[in-house]
Amino acid sequence: MRSRIQRVLSSTATIRRIRRLPPLQSPPWRSLAATVSNSNLQRHLPQQPAWYSSSFMEEGSTSAIRKPKVLINDLESSMNKLLATEDPLSPEAWIESEELSSLLLQDKSIRSVVYSFQLLDRLLIDLPSPFGDWINTNLLNRMVGLWRVALWENDIPDYSVSQMLDRVLHYAQHHQLGNEKTLYLIVEAGVRSGKTTPEFAEDVLEKCITLWQAGNDPFYPTPPLFNIVTRAWMLAQRPETVTRIEAIVQRMVELMIPLNRESYLNMIQALAALGSTDAALRCEDILDRMAQAYQAGEITFSSLDGAFGGAFGMTITAWFKSGSPHAGRKAEELLRKMLDLHANHLHEKTDIIPAFNVAIQCQTMSGTISGAKKAQEIFNMMRERFTPDYISYLNLIQAWSIVGQPTRVEAIVQQMRTLYENGNEYLRPDSVIMTALISAHARSNSPNKVKDNREEAATRAYDLLQELKDAYKNGDESLKPNVVCYNSVMNGLARMKDPHRVSQLLREMFQDYEAGNKSAKPDVRSFNILLKAWSLTSDPHKGERAEQILKSMIDLSEAGKLDVAPNVISYTTLLTCYGSSNRPQKAEEVFNEMERLHAAGKLGAPTKQTLQLLKRAWLTSKDKNKRTRAKAVEREIALRFG
């Protein structure tokens, strides 16, 4: 149905021309300039709108585009004239207002947001309009929608999220404008831009519920409003996040608001983030309830929604994050259930592939060969029906890499390379894949355990790094070796008990970093690997060597050159250097230093492993009182860690 004003307006050639302009992607002055330059149009203009000032007309079209200020000023002057009118608005003024507001709504500047609300406020004084009810909730929601976009990157004076809420509540109370969607837009704007707290979001939700319960039907709180409050809590990542989300779901149940797909998914995702076995079990519970709701017809999925994949995938993620030893088995079960439940609704891209990928990852947690075999099985099963992506390959590679099986990894990388060369550009083996391969070598164990292959393996890892460096030098950014990659190779060299080569590579790494490869910046782990290399040698002075390294770590970080302040692992490794060279007193001194630093808040607490290594330092020493000392440490372990 057309309002009176629309009928009036559409009868004039002016407005017809303006309406026929393409939708404004560019600011309004640009289109207006085009309008003005069209002489044909000008003939149809019975009278120029007030904001077509003469000065603008004289400027000519091209300069008007280059000098947008001119039009803004014209808009401003006609706006100000309108706003300053104390008498009731004339019909002409109403027509002009409608034109202005439609222009403002098409421009995404902060200025037009502010203008449009000022205009609305002025018009509300004179309501009802002589031209029907074109000032309605739909218009308000479009304005709030614009404000929301503008707020994304800016703060708008006098139009903060809470000020907008006050404003909208005022409109609702005095002008019967606004509905639940209006409130949703405000919360969404605040939440997504990070400008409000979850408490604020909850507050708006409650206000909406109150309005609705007072008989204001347009404020019926829909599931998306509840869901955006839930997201607010998720983004806040507070300890009470899950409890609050549960309370929100409880509220939905009380008010008999149906839960939708996103309500269930949010709950599962929030729980998965907790990373506990209990949370993973609760995810399974919600998954079951979701399936029941689906079978009862309470939630439906359009073909684009892709059924349950997301929920299953996130539940598997919950198991992965739980670190539970059952994660692998659980992942398999859930995958099977997913395939059974929704064989016909599975969508490759959005749902299935990630679920498989996390399931593969779950198999790596045991760190056993049989885990790697399981990972391979799942990968093979996946490949029968679907298309594994980059992450699928990476996770499979990781499964074999972690158990030190470089031959398997080499083969998989080769498969990827073949697929890449056949046109699958996403499967290009990049530095991440190559790093996984490198660490597979660096971790590899001799297959027959008779001959120590560490040197050979470390050399292979080192050579691969040189290949990456060469490729990078030749301009291949995707193979740029980064800190992880260097650390892997150093780890291989450390395993062959060669601290000199480790420290040489550390220097190379530092040079690479200084030469501009910012991603090769040595970190604490790099230095810890060097410390570990010393701890593995039989050098009687390795304690002193390690202490020197620790000192330089402190110096480097205090000088602000590298961010390598020693951590608990660094000190523990130093302790091991003394401990494994028959210097238990020195090891204990290190431990005492750690305690001191911890008390001063400069270091994390020594771990159980720290104490166990101290105990071993005494036991393996030739000290006369070694048993008594070891007993004392044992008591300390019991005391601290139960």
Added chain:
DNA sequence: CTAGGGTTAG
């Protein structure tokens, strides 16, 4: 802005 990635203390 819906999950999933590579390095660490024998």
